[in-house]
Amino acid sequence: MTRFVVLLLLLSSAASAQTVDWIEQFQNQGFSKFAISVQSEVLRNRFDASNYLISKVMMQYQAGLWRAQATINNNYEQTFQIEPDPIAVSLAQDAALVRTLNRPKDVYRVNYPLSFALGLNSEQVGVSAFFSVLTEKVSTSQLQLFETQGGVFTAQLEPANWEKQSLLAGLRAFAMLGNLRLHLGIMPTPVLSIGRITLPYRYRNDILPFGELEFIQPYFRCGFSAHLRSIGAFYMQSLPNPLPNISEPIQVAIRAQRGVSTFNFQTLQLDIGIPLTSDLAASVGVERVWYSASVFSRGEFERWLNTATLNWTNSPNNLLQEQSFRVGATFKFGAETQPVLKLSDLKLLHRNVFQSKREYYAHNPVVILTLHNADKRPVWCQVIATLGNTGRFKSEPIQIDADELLDVPIYLYLSDVKQFQISRLGELSISVEIDNRKLPLANVPITILNENAWDGDTWSLKFFIAPNDQQVQLFAKTKYLRALTIDSTKQPAKFYQLKHFITELGRDLRYVPDATTTMIVDQVQSPRETLEKRSGDCEDFVVYLASCLMAVGIQCAVVDVRPKTAQNVVIPTAEPGALGHLFLLVDTGLDASQLGKLELSEFEAISRQNALGKTTLWLPIETTALPAGFDAALKSGAQQYYREVIEKQGFIKGNVHIYDF
Amino acid sequence: MIFNSAIMTRALQLFVFMLLCSTFVNAQIKVWIKLDSGTALYLHPYQQKWLPISAKEEVPLKTFMLTKGGTKAMLFKETDVHILPESAYFFIEDVLPKSRVEIVAALTQIEAEQLPKSTRETRERKMPIGLTYGESADDTTSSNSADIPYLNERQNAIQYFLHHGRYDAALLSQKRLLTKFPTLYQDAQQTERLFMLYDKLELYGFLNDETRRLLSIKRSTEFDKMVEKWNSVAKAKLLNR
Numbered sequence: 001m002t003r004f005v006v007l008l009l010l011l012s013s014a015a016s017a018q019t020v021d022w023i024e025q026f027q028n029q030g031f032s033k034f035a036i037s038v039q040s041e042v043l044r045n046r047f048d049a050s051n052y053l054i055s056k057v058m059m060q061y062q063a064g065l066w067r068a069q070a071t072i073n074n075n076y077e078q079t080f081q082i083e084p085d086p087i088a089v090s091l092a093q094d095a096a097l098v099r100t101l102n103r104p105k106d107v108y109r110v111n112y113p114l115s116f117a118l119g120l121n122s123e124q125v126g127v128s129a130f131f132s133v134l135t136e137k138v139s140t141s142q143l144q145l146f147e148t149q150g151g152v153f154t155a156q157l158e159p160a161n162w163e164k165q166s167l168l169a170g171l172r173a174f175a176m177l178g179n180l181r182l183h184l185g186i187m188p189t190p191v192l193s194i195g196r197i198t199l200p201y202r203y204r205n206d207i208l209p210f211g212e213l214e215f216i217q218p219y220f221r222c223g224f225s226a227h228l229r230s231i232g233a234f235y236m237q238s239l240p241n242p243l244p245n246i247s248e249p250i251q252v253a254i255r256a257q258r259g260v261s262t263f264n265f266q267t268l269q270l271d272i273g274i275p276l277t278s279d280l281a282a283s284v285g286v287e288r289v290w291y292s293a294s295v296f297s298r299g300e301f302e303r304w305l306n307t308a309t310l311n312w313t314n315s316p317n318n319l320l321q322e323q324s325f326r327v328g329a330t331f332k333f334g335a336e337t338q339p340v341l342k343l344s345d346l347k348l349l350h351r352n353v354f355q356s357k358r359e360y361y362a363h364n365p366v367v368i369l370t371l372h373n374a375d376k377r378p379v380w381c382q383v384i385a386t387l388g389n390t391g392r393f394k395s396e397p398i399q400i401d402a403d404e405l406l407d408v409p410i411y412l413y414l415s416d417v418k419q420f421q422i423s424r425l426g427e428l429s430i431s432v433e434i435d436n437r438k439l440p441l442a443n444v445p446i447t448i449l450n451e452n453a454w455d456g457d458t459w460s461l462k463f464f465i466a467p468n469d470q471q472v473q474l475f476a477k478t479k480y481l482r483a484l485t486i487d488s489t490k491q492p493a494k495f496y497q498l499k500h501f502i503t504e505l506g507r508d509l510r511y512v513p514d515a516t517t518t519m520i521v522d523q524v525q526s527p528r529e530t531l532e533k534r535s536g537d538c539e540d541f542v543v544y545l546a547s548c549l550m551a552v553g554i555q556c557a558v559v560d561v562r563p564k565t566a567q568n569v570v571i572p573t574a575e576p577g578a579l580g581h582l583f584l585l586v587d588t589g590l591d592a593s594q595l596g597k598l599e600l601s602e603f604e605a606i607s608r609q610n611a612l613g614k615t616t617l618w619l620p621i622e623t624t625a626l627p628a629g630f631d632a633a634l635k636s637g638a639q640q641y642y643r644e645v646i647e648k649q650g651f652i653k654g655n656v657h658i659y660d661f
Numbered sequence: 662m663i664f665n666s667a668i669m670t671r672a673l674q675l676f677v678f679m680l681l682c683s684t685f686v687n688a689q690i691k692v693w694i695k696l697d698s699g700t701a702l703y704l705h706p707y708q709q710k711w712l713p714i715s716a717k718e719e720v721p722l723k724t725f726m727l728t729k730g731g732t733k734a735m736l737f738k739e740t741d742v743h744i745l746p747e748s749a750y751f752f753i754e755d756v757l758p759k760s761r762v763e764i765v766a767a768l769t770q771i772e773a774e775q776l777p778k779s780t781r782e783t784r785e786r787k788m789p790i791g792l793t794y795g796e797s798a799d800d801t802t803s804s805n806s807a808d809i810p811y812l813n814e815r816q817n818a819i820q821y822f823l824h825h826g827r828y829d830a831a832l833l834s835q836k837r838l839l840t841k842f843p844t845l846y847q848d849a850q851q852t853e854r855l856f857m858l859y860d861k862l863e864l865y866g867f868l869n870d871e872t873r874r875l876l877s878i879k880r881s882t883e884f885d886k887m888v889e890k891w892n893s894v895a896k897a898k899l900l901n902r
Contacts, residue, residue: 596810651773
């Protein structure tokens with residue numbers, strides 16, 4: 001018999017909605033043994049057009065890996081009503097049927113006054129068992145016929161109440177696979193029932209599986225859930241908390257769910273959790289449900305009821321509802337405010353950061369932190385460093401095992417936009433991010449030196465040498481092409497072309513020393529600047545000539561002549577004969593045996609391996625003598641080579657260093 | 662008078678300073694060359710020119726000398742006298758007798774003079790000085806031993822030192838030649854002479870290094886056999902020590 005069913009569906013079912021478990025969210029951000037969460041919800045239901053206020057109190061206790069949760073719901077009855085079947089009674093003609101007014105229709109009620117869960121959770125795997133007390137009530141009417149005197153019958157609808165208590169039990173487990181978290185479980189199913197069992201419907205008498213897959217990142221998590229008759233997706237994003245002194249992020253969660261059976265519904269909910277203090281967090285949320293009631297039938301509803309899933313601890317507001325607004329508060333007691341990660345040591349490797357060496361700092365640490373995980377569990381974290389708006393760094397997620405000391409290198413990605421021409425003092429702020437919380441670790445003062453500043457290390461000149469600079473390439477290639485077209489009767493032509501090319505590069509150059517300042521660091525012009533100014537000092541010319549030569553594929557090496565000094569003492573390089581000086585070695589690309597053809601002495605050409613592993617002749621070129629032409633530059637270079645390398649044996653004694661670029 | 666004495670004092674100070682400077686600048690020891698007959702030249706290291714040596718002349722020690730055929734010349738250093746080879750090209754300092762330690766230092770310096778590649782970029786694999794030479798075996802098109810300046814004179818000098826039992830001078834001259842012109846490492850005669858000299862002077866560490874390096878560059882079978890032979894000599898000597 002077909003019945004038109006009007007459902008007041010206030011069912012404790014997570015098939016319709018799985019709200020965010022704020023207690024778990026906030027608990028993860030600051031470990032405490034005991035936490036309590038109170039949540040209230042105003043919901044307006046379509047079926048009876050009434051507003052309900054429902055609430056729950058949830059408590060959690062954690063000891064080691066064990067976690068126990070208990071939830072008390074208010075005595076809100078989750079009820080649906082069913083129109084009774086039409087009653088047809090055959091009576092004598094004078095019989096009267098009396099129906100008591102204001103009797104309730106058939107009413108089925110389901111209630112979860114208490115639920116509790118016990119779990120064993122580690123970072124990687126967890127298992128928990130869930131129990132809930134289910135109270136089901138049926139208030140119905142029974143037709144009673146009374147025979148009065150004279151064969152007169154009276155029919156009367158008598159209220160009848162049945163009640164049944166059941167204990168439901170379920171099991172769930174999760175496992176982390178990298179960033180993926182997989183939840184699997186079976187929904188609570190009755191294991192014990194007390195009371196009358198002749199209910200007009202069946203409730204959850206079979207075991208139902210469910211699954212959920214989460215992708216967890218420090219800033220967001222997203223995932224899918226699949227229950228027997230519904231599928232859902234969610235996304236949770238962490239946002240910086242603007243409140244002062246609160247490092248816990250704000251969590252925004254969006255969840256959508258859709259039934260896949262003929263019982264068609266869709267839900268959309270938005271929840272926001274805001275940590276207010278270190279012990280208190282607030283949450284607000286809204287939810288909207290769309291469904292089609294026209295297709296409901298009793299049988300369909302019963303089936304859905306059976307497949308409807310129960311959320312573990314968030315039972316009261318997991319109802320199939322029209323629309324609702326909820327607020328909540330979560331308290332943590334005895335929260336451990338001390339950070340799990342402690343900074344044990346900080347080694348500052350570079351007190352001065354040279355903008356020109358930005359490539360270097362991307363691969364060589366500026367600071368090395370030693371972090372200690374004081375917790376008993378492994379911790380995943382990311383180290384963040386910012387140097388004003390000049391540089392930044394964020395490490396990959398790092399795992400630090402329990403009680404482990406780990407060295408974390410801090411690199412710097414400096415902006416390649418020329419931000420300032422003069423040096424200034426900056427502050428390197430280092431913090432660590434654990435579970436979306438940002439804990440400040442240290443602030444280190446660092447001098448950021450301007451674009452032209454050079455640390456005096458000849459090796460660092462490679463950051464100034466720019467053979468790929470467009471202007472340098474254009475200039476060098478034009479000059480080189482011209483050199484290639486010169487009279488090549490003299491052999492080897494390659495040498496004379498190189499000679500002509502270098503002479504051309506040195507034309508109109510003027511040696512101008514650096515400004516006399518009290519600054520410790522030297523200043524080096526980029527090759528483009530030297531091209532524009534046509535002047536510079538020793539290292540400016542070395543950078544300029546090396547860039548131009550390398551722009552046309554000629555290999556170069558810089559020879560550094562400086563006495564050995566204590567660390568941190570940088571001897572500036574100046575003109576030839578000064579305490580510190582640089583000159584260039586230029587690869588002719590000619591085999592060493594051709595020395596005789598070049599009309600050069602043994603001190604003017606050096607047999608060296610080039611990058612291809614071939615031993616070729618290299619010419620020592622004194623760049624400051626470049627304005628006087630190739631011959632003067634070569635002669636001066638050879639003199640220096642002889643004096644420093646052969647006479648003073650500087651290479652062996654450590655006063656002469658060579659750098660291939 | 663006071664003014665004059667002040668000037669004198671300053672002048673004296675300047676003189677002493679110049680003396681000190683000249684001592685510092687001309688730190689290199691000079692030797693006397695006595696030329697009895699023939700023609701001899703030395704390479705002026707700062708002018709980069711060959712200058713003829715007069716009958717008696719003081720020349721820098723760390724430079725090359727070239728003697729023509731029929732030249733009779735002697736080198737004087739303090740009380741030591743050394744007869745110089747004729748028709749030869751050699752580094753003057755190599756002529757002076759050396760202790761074992763000095764030979765090792767000179768060999769290291771010869772390699773260092775060619776400014777081997779910096780190891781900073783590849784800090785992980787530190788290559789000893791000098792082990793980078795002679796690896797350009799594949800490209801022989803542009804190298805031609807005949808182009809090597811004064812090759813015969815250089816070899817004459819080595820031969821001369823060898824015949825007169827001056828293995829130290831011969832070794833340094835040979836090493837200098839091979840280091841400057843690594844293409845000669847492909848010449849079995851030159852290479853074997855170097856190995857032989859290492860052996861004579863019992864420098865088995867150097868012999869082992871050089872042979873091992875050459876073994877990694879495969880050449881002709883005969884050449885490889887020769888190198889292997891010397892390598893086994895070096896290994897045997899080093900292990901027996």
